[in-house]
Amino acid sequence: MAEPLTFWYGCNVLRHGDIIHTCIDLLRALGYQPHPVGGPDYCCGTVKDANQTAAGGMATRTVGRLNERGARVVAWCPSCHSHMHDFMEHAAERHFDMTYLVELLHARRAELATLLVHPVPMRVFLHRHVGFNDLVPVNRMVPELLRLIPGVEVVDSHYVAPGYMCASFAGMPKALQDIHTNTVRAAKQDGAEVVVTIFHQCYREILGLDAAGAIPVYNYMHLIARSMGLAYEDEYKAWKRAGEGAAALIGPERIAKVGITFYERAILPELKKRPKLGS
Amino acid sequence: MEKPKPDPRTIGARLKEFEAAEAERILNACTRCGKCYEVCPMARYSSAPPADGKEVVPGVLAVLRGERGSEAALGWIAVCTRSGVCVPACPDAVDPRMMMRLARMTALGGRGLPKQIEPQQDADYFDRVRAFAELQLTDEERKEWT
Numbered sequence: 001m002a003e004p005l006t007f008w009y010g011c012n013v014l015r016h017g018d019i020i021h022t023c024i025d026l027l028r029a030l031g032y033q034p035h036p037v038g039g040p041d042y043c044c045g046t047v048k049d050a051n052q053t054a055a056g057g058m059a060t061r062t063v064g065r066l067n068e069r070g071a072r073v074v075a076w077c078p079s080c081h082s083h084m085h086d087f088m089e090h091a092a093e094r095h096f097d098m099t100y101l102v103e104l105l106h107a108r109r110a111e112l113a114t115l116l117v118h119p120v121p122m123r124v125f126l127h128r129h130v131g132f133n134d135l136v137p138v139n140r141m142v143p144e145l146l147r148l149i150p151g152v153e154v155v156d157s158h159y160v161a162p163g164y165m166c167a168s169f170a171g172m173p174k175a176l177q178d179i180h181t182n183t184v185r186a187a188k189q190d191g192a193e194v195v196v197t198i199f200h201q202c203y204r205e206i207l208g209l210d211a212a213g214a215i216p217v218y219n220y221m222h223l224i225a226r227s228m229g230l231a232y233e234d235e236y237k238a239w240k241r242a243g244e245g246a247a248a249l250i251g252p253e254r255i256a257k258v259g260i261t262f263y264e265r266a267i268l269p270e271l272k273k274r275p276k277l278g279s
Numbered sequence: 280m281e282k283p284k285p286d287p288r289t290i291g292a293r294l295k296e297f298e299a300a301e302a303e304r305i306l307n308a309c310t311r312c313g314k315c316y317e318v319c320p321m322a323r324y325s326s327a328p329p330a331d332g333k334e335v336v337p338g339v340l341a342v343l344r345g346e347r348g349s350e351a352a353l354g355w356i357a358v359c360t361r362s363g364v365c366v367p368a369c370p371d372a373v374d375p376r377m378m379m380r381l382a383r384m385t386a387l388g389g390r391g392l393p394k395q396i397e398p399q400q401d402a403d404y405f406d407r408v409r410a411f412a413e414l415q416l417t418d419e420e421r422k423e424w425t
Contacts, residue, residue, distance in 0.1 A: 017414075039424070050389045051389050052390050235415070
C-alpha cells in the first residue's frame, strides 16, 4: 500500500502552481500518496520575528494540524523546514517524522532515475547558498539529482551566495545586487547556459535575470518535470517576462478574482521588478 | 462540541519559554571572542562602521539581556540572513546563528522588549500569498490544500 505523506509546500511557492503540481506527480510516481497542505493557514510563523506571540500561536496551530494528519511530513520550503527544527517543535509537541523533499528524492534516486526519460540538454549553473546546507546538504544532493537527467551537465562552480535564500535579501538591495551580479558572472565564466535554483524563494528573485535577458533561469523541479514529460506551464515566468503586460496573460477572470486594485498594488510591482547588475 | 478558546496570555508561551532559555544558555556560553563576526559574509553590508568582532558581540549579548545594543551590534543584527558560517567558527558551542536570530527577534520588539531596529513592513504579505493561490490553483485545490 502506498505510504501516505503530508506534502507541506509552504506559502510563497503558491506563485508557482507548476512546481507544486510537479512535486505531487513526482511523489505519486515514486509510490507515495501525498496530501498537499500550505498557505497562510499552515504558515510556520518564520515571518513573524517581530511578534513572537503570533509566531508561537502559528507554530502551535500548524504543528497541531500536521499532527492531526498522522502521516510523515515532506517539506518543500527551506524556511518552513528549518523553522520547524529551530523553533516550532519547541512551541508544540511534534508527533510526525519529517523529511525535506530533496532528502527524500535523493534517498529514492535509483527509482527517480527511471522516471527521467526525456533528455534535457542544458549546461547548468546551480545557484547555491551557504545557510540551509548544514541542515540538509542540498548543495551536494541537488547536483546529484540533476545529473540523473539525460542531457543535463552541471558545471562545477566555486560561487556560493551568502544567506540561506535570496528572498531574505529583499530589504538589502546592495547585497541582492551582488548576488545577482556574481551569479551571472560565475555562470558565464563556467560556460553555463542556464541558472537553476534550489529554492523557490531564489527562483522568484533570480527570475528577474531571465526577464531582463541576462540568462535563462529555472528551478530544479522544472528540469525534473521536463524529463518526466510533465507539461505544466510555468505561468509565473511568463508573467514575469511580460511585466506590465502580464494582465493579458492572466486574463480578466482571474484578475477579477484577486481584484484589480490589489493586483496593481501588490502583484504587478513584483512582476515588473528587474535586477540591477553591477560591473 | 466546540473547542474552548485559548487564554490569550498563554498563546506562544512555550515558544517564549524556549527562547528565554536559549538566550540564557547563549549568554552563559559566549566568551565574546568575536570569531562569529569575523567570518560573517554579511557584516560588510551593515550600515554601521566596520568594527572589531570582540567589540560587536557584547552589543549583541546586551540586546539578548534586554539592554540597548551598540550601533555596530544593531547594524550587524539587521543584516543577518542566517548564512550559518558562524556556527563552525564558534569555539564555544554557542550556536551564533541562534544568537543572532534571537537578537533580531528581540531588537524588532518581538519578545516584548523595546524595539531597537525597524521591521520591514509588508502589509500585503499573506493577502499576496492568497492571491497567488487564487491565480495558480483550482477552487477545489484551494479548498482541500490551503
